[in-house]
Amino acid sequence: MLDLLKLPVSFDTATAKLHLRHARRDDLHAIMRLLSDDPISSGRGDVASDQDEPAYDAALDRIIQDPGNDVLVAVDDAGSVVGTFQLTLIPGMARRGSTRLLVEAVRISSTERSSGIGSALMRWVVERAAIDVRASVVQLTSDAARVDAHRFYRRLGFIDSHIGFKYHVTAASPTSQ
Amino acid sequence: MLDLLKLPVSFDTATAKLHLRHARRDDLHAIMRLLSDDPISSGRGDVASDQDEPAYDAALDRIIQDPGNDVLVAVDDAGSVVGTFQLTLIPGMARRGSTRLLVEAVRISSTERSSGIGSALMRWVVERAAIDVRASVVQLTSDAARVDAHRFYRRLGFIDSHIGFKYHVTAASPTSQ
Numbered sequence: 001m002l003d004l005l006k007l008p009v010s011f012d013t014a015t016a017k018l019h020l021r022h023a024r025r026d027d028l029h030a031i032m033r034l035l036s037d038d039p040i041s042s043g044r045g046d047v048a049s050d051q052d053e054p055a056y057d058a059a060l061d062r063i064i065q066d067p068g069n070d071v072l073v074a075v076d077d078a079g080s081v082v083g084t085f086q087l088t089l090i091p092g093m094a095r096r097g098s099t100r101l102l103v104e105a106v107r108i109s110s111t112e113r114s115s116g117i118g119s120a121l122m123r124w125v126v127e128r129a130a131i132d133v134r135a136s137v138v139q140l141t142s143d144a145a146r147v148d149a150h151r152f153y154r155r156l157g158f159i160d161s162h163i164g165f166k167y168h169v170t171a172a173s174p175t176s177q
Numbered sequence: 178m179l180d181l182l183k184l185p186v187s188f189d190t191a192t193a194k195l196h197l198r199h200a201r202r203d204d205l206h207a208i209m210r211l212l213s214d215d216p217i218s219s220g221r222g223d224v225a226s227d228q229d230e231p232a233y234d235a236a237l238d239r240i241i242q243d244p245g246n247d248v249l250v251a252v253d254d255a256g257s258v259v260g261t262f263q264l265t266l267i268p269g270m271a272r273r274g275s276t277r278l279l280v281e282a283v284r285i286s287s288t289e290r291s292s293g294i295g296s297a298l299m300r301w302v303v304e305r306a307a308i309d310v311r312a313s314v315v316q317l318t319s320d321a322a323r324v325d326a327h328r329f330y331r332r333l334g335f336i337d338s339h340i341g342f343k344y345h346v347t348a349a350s351p352t353s354q
Contacts, residue, residue, distance in 0.1 A: 097235060137345060
């Protein structure tokens, strides 16, 4: 959990009042649902299945215990979790010893997309959270297929200056013993 | 420092024997030099100036103290630091609670480029380090201008599936008080 973040915080979006807070263990099912509520994520195996619950639960616990990581949830007035994202604070040598704030796994409920929730959350990240944690760069990668998301991040002031590479580690690797 | 990494380790490259270990405080000047020995980094302000030394020194100390981060240095038989990179271990919810290993700030001495050092180091990251720390994805972003680096990462088995976005937080932001 990133203790420096000033949470909880509330926003007004075009359609709703939104409350942003640190995720708790009892948000597990809501977060699993949001991850599966997206064709690209579900294609990667995030399908909110019962058999995967222990892995998600252990991951959420690791993140909550970690002073450099946080999962946040956005809750509407009815108490429903409508958005989630992860933040990682990364001390670094490059850019004159800059600290970076990495954003991962941004997911907004499919029923709420285009409602301004994503924009309000990411605006909070760059305008508030980055200042709270004293980061000078906020960075994220977005799947090349998410063309609407790219437009959205550019509008917020993000610059698409980099290529994001992923390597999938296989358990069958000859060096995995 | 990532305690799970099995370090130090030695490799034979085409031209030299290489020793990889955790960076120490007294590697500061060598790392600053490697960061400045690159036109893209120096264009971002990494020019190894004396006045920036306290910021780099504080950053290196934060990384060494941090159980989720590590700066590594590759040293040749003569004791010269010829390469450096940073690793960050990131617990995550997406991809069924996958842990990721993020690689940042890979720099090889300009006199040693194309010698196979970068390839040996990145091969160690995906084949050894990722297994040691139990990461299932290794990820990195590379400046869109580094066309040679992209070829290099593709050859190692990285997939350029994402766009990397950066947002530069300005101290002059109205919300920075």
